[in-house]
Amino acid sequence: MPTSTFAEFAQRADYSLMESLVADPQATADGHDHQPRQVFSGHYVPVTPTPMAAPELVAHSSTLFDDLGLSEELLHDDQFLRLFSGDISAAQEPMRPFGWATGYALSIYGAEYTQQCPFGTGNGYGDGRAISVFEGIFQGQRWEMQLKGGGPTPYCRGADGRAVLRSSVREFLAQELMHALGVPSSRSLTLVMSKADTVRRPWYAPNSPSFDPDILVDNPAAITTRVAPSFLRVGQLELFARRVRRQAHPGALNELQLITQHLIERNYRQEIDPSLSFADQVVELARLFRGRLTALVAQWIRVGYCQGNFNSDNCAAGGFTLDYGPFGFCELFDPRFQPWTGGGEHFCFFNQPLAAEANYQMFWAALRLLLEDNTKARARLDQLREGFSAAMQQELEAMWASKLGLASYDAELVNELLELMVRSKADYTILFRRLSTIPE
Structure with missing residues (x-):
């Protein structure tokens, strides 16, 4: 039977990451840890998300609900919507009353960087606005649920920890598209926006000729619940x-x-x-x-x-x-x-x-x-x-052989096609869609 109540959802909880890995020894006991700081050891920091004011459900993935064995009745459950709009006080046993954020390093093309860390050490770089709030077993498979835009963490580097609606919609749609195209991808369970909270982000002035954003604009704050087998990087x-x-x-x-x-x-x-x-x-x-x-x-x-x-x-x-x-x-x-x-x-x-x-x-x-x-x-x-x-x-x-319907790869043919595509400014997707009609 599909999981249809929040109480049933909570019973799916199984926190393998927090149970098998090491918490930051300097972390708070209750997860109220939202200021930028260095994290010197441990695999994760317990942290509570910051609830959004006046949350409103924008979208959910019906296919992911089906994949997880979740009933869409949950969308009418107040505790379910509170949790995925950042209010972890909605959690009930055996769920944990806090989530977690993780630190990680940055390298670009194999070169190690620490400059993006506000302390210049690499100890303050990680999940700045992503907070995992649930890990559990659904349909025999382990899944982790993470709030992107869930508020600041010790890795926030002084930022507000929020995501904006427009970029959240892009991510939600792209994840569903990639999954439908057979490309392995994280997914989004829900997309929630605030009817009250806004955040300022760079954008373009009307009729701007600028390549880079040139003004700051207010955007509705949003949280997407990303879902993946893990978020290990x-x-x-x-x-x-x-x-x-x-x-x-x-x-x-x-x-x-x-x-x-x-x-x-x-x-x-x-x-x-x-x-x-x-x-x-x-x-x-x-x-x-x-x-x-x-x-x-x-x-x-x-x-x-x-x-x-x-x-x-x-x-x-x-x-x-x-x-x-x-x-x-x-x-x-x-x-x-x-x-x-x-x-x-x-x-x-x-x-x-x-x-x-x-x-x-x-x-x-x-x-x-x-x-x-x-x-x-x-x-x-x-x-x-x-x-x-x-x-x-x-x-x-x-x-390339599969995309062109070839029994085996033909380097000369592929390279010639790509060269012609550059010269003719062909649309990458439309061209191959048109090629697929040739056998007819």
């Missing part, structure tokens, strides 16, 4: 690896091992034999993630999607599309298409395989620290890293 493993390398504290290596084990349990347990040694599980994790990541990026190019800012902190360690920030879909074909005005060519449409390889490099480097005493396992891990480019090319060739 490559940047999280990278954060703990950095702490191991600089010997930040005595438990650094253990924290790296714990989050790696948790990643395996959350995203790869059906594929990785638990009877294997930990070293063998780490190598298998690297192999499986490489396969998922290369397949994902090939799928992005298949559907014309450009992530726009594919740093390690925007790369899901589970191998799916995680973040919908400055994304876009290629229209007039340009291999250098970049939807983000603040981005560069390094994250453009056809450079996404290179960005993926750089993120895999950081993933590999973090796992390598767990195999210091196992030279054979490290050698196998290194082979996986060295083979990334070939694996990526294999996925791309298979994608």
Whole structure:
């Protein structure tokens, strides 16, 4: 039977992340922790979201409700709507009365950065406005629910912790589209806006010729409830690896091992034999993630999607599309298409395989620290890293062959077609839709 009441929904709660990982020892007991600060250790910070004033449900994903076995009767349940508009006081046993935010590191094309951290150390960078409020088992599968725009956390870097309605609508629609197109993706359960709260964000003046936003405008505040098997990022493993390398504290290596084990349990347990040694599980994790990541990026190019800012902190360690920030879909074909005005060519449409390889490099480097005493396992891990480019090319060739209806990849034909598409300014999606009518 579908879950139709909030009491039934609450019984689905099962908080594997908070039960198996380490909380920040400096965190508050009640989750009231909303000011920017450094977080020196631990995998997560307990934090309560900030409720929105006068919330109104804008949209929900009926397909995701079905996938999770949720009845749409929940949309008329006051506690359900309160929770997903940021009011965690609606929680009831066995739910926790607080959510959690996580820290992670940032690297851009394999170069480590700490400048985005307000303290210049990397200890204040992470989920600045995303707060997970629920983890549970639905239809035999574990899912995490996270409020994007849920209010400030210790990682907020002085910002207001809110999202705006227009970008939230874009994300909601793109997630549903990507899922329908068969591209692995996070989803959105609900989209809620405030009829009272507004936030100021950069935008364009009327008839503005500016490439970048040139004014500030008020926007309705909104919260989307993102849903995924986990929200573990490559940047999280990278954060703990950095702490191991600089010997930040005595438990650094253990924290790296714990989050790696948790990643395996959350995203790869059906594929990785638990009877294997930990070293063998780490190598298998690297192999499986490489396969998922290369397949994902090939799928992005298949559907014309450009992530726009594919740093390690925007790369899901589970191998799916995680973040919908400055994304876009290629229209007039340009291999250098970049939807983000603040981005560069390094994250453009056809450079996404290179960005993926750089993120895999950081993933590999973090796992390598767990195999210091196992030279054979490290050698196998290194082979996986060295083979990334070939694996990526294999996925791309298979994608192009399938997209063109070819029995096998034809490099000369594909390259000639792409050149003609650039010269003719063909629409990336419409052209292939028209090609599909030729057999008729």
